[in-house]
Amino acid sequence: MDFLHKHLLHLFVLLPVVLLFSCQAKSQDEKKNLLQGLNRYRASLNLSTLTEISNADCLADEVANQFKNQPCSNTTGADTVPGTEPQFPNYPNLLAKCHLNITDTRDGVIMPVCIPNLVPSLVLTNYTGSQYSQYLNDSTYIGAGIGSEGDWMVVVLSTDTTxxxxxxDNAAGLVYIVGLTQNLMPLLLGFFLVLMS
Known part of the structure; x- marks a missing residue:
């Protein structure tokens, strides 16, 4: 009986980890495919490819998380009338989570779309065939970050300007890495102890 309990405990510890990694892998594939599609579109216009920017990825994830409970409609995402986009009163907090500030992001563009089940071809079309194409057609934008949550995909475009x-800030990045390490160590230690028992 002790043997069975030990293996059930291992299963309950490992199952959430496996599920977390499989969800993250699917999300990473969606993001990678969209970036490739956007770059093929830009190549057809003789524009440079968009480079993935990790800080823009972080902001895109944070913005997508803000949208996750909002349903798709004909007034959300790419269908939103310019000037009526949702405003986030906590935008400074979203920037802070990604160790960014408004002066480093003011020339960027945040482009959310809502597609049920994030069908890849429809997601790409919602960027290349909508009001967002004006930004994708602009050589000013050289980098991108992509985030997704539920039926929402968010692309953040960056420039080469300050x-x-x-x-x-490098110091802020170091604080983030130290904080992440401190939060993950108990989880990794617990995982190691379960495997050793």
């Missing part, structure tokens, strides 16, 4: 570089 006001749109999405650069972070």
């Amino acid at each position: 006001g749109g570089s999405f650069s972070t």
Whole structure:
């Protein structure tokens, strides 16, 4: 009986980890496929490819998380009338989570779309065949971050200017890494102890 309990405990510890990694892998595939599609579109216009920017990825994830409970409609995402986009009163907090500030992001563009089940071809079309194409057609934008949550995909475009570089302060990045390490260590230690028992 002790043997059975030990293996059930291992299963209950490992199952959430496996599920977390499989969801993250699917999300990473969606993001990678969209970036490739956007770059093929830009190549057809003789524009440079968009480089993935990790800080823009972070902001895109944070914005997508803000949208996750909002249903798709004909007034959300790419269908939103310019000037009526949702405003986030906690936008400074979203920037802070990604160790960004408004001066490094003001020239960037945030482009959310809502597609049920995030069908890849429809997601790409919602960027290339909508009001967002004006930004994708602009050589000013050289980098991208992509985030998704539920039926929402968010693309953040960055520039090579100081006001749109999405650069972070190195000290803030170090604080983030130290904080992440401190939060993950108990989980990894617990995982190691379960495997050793």
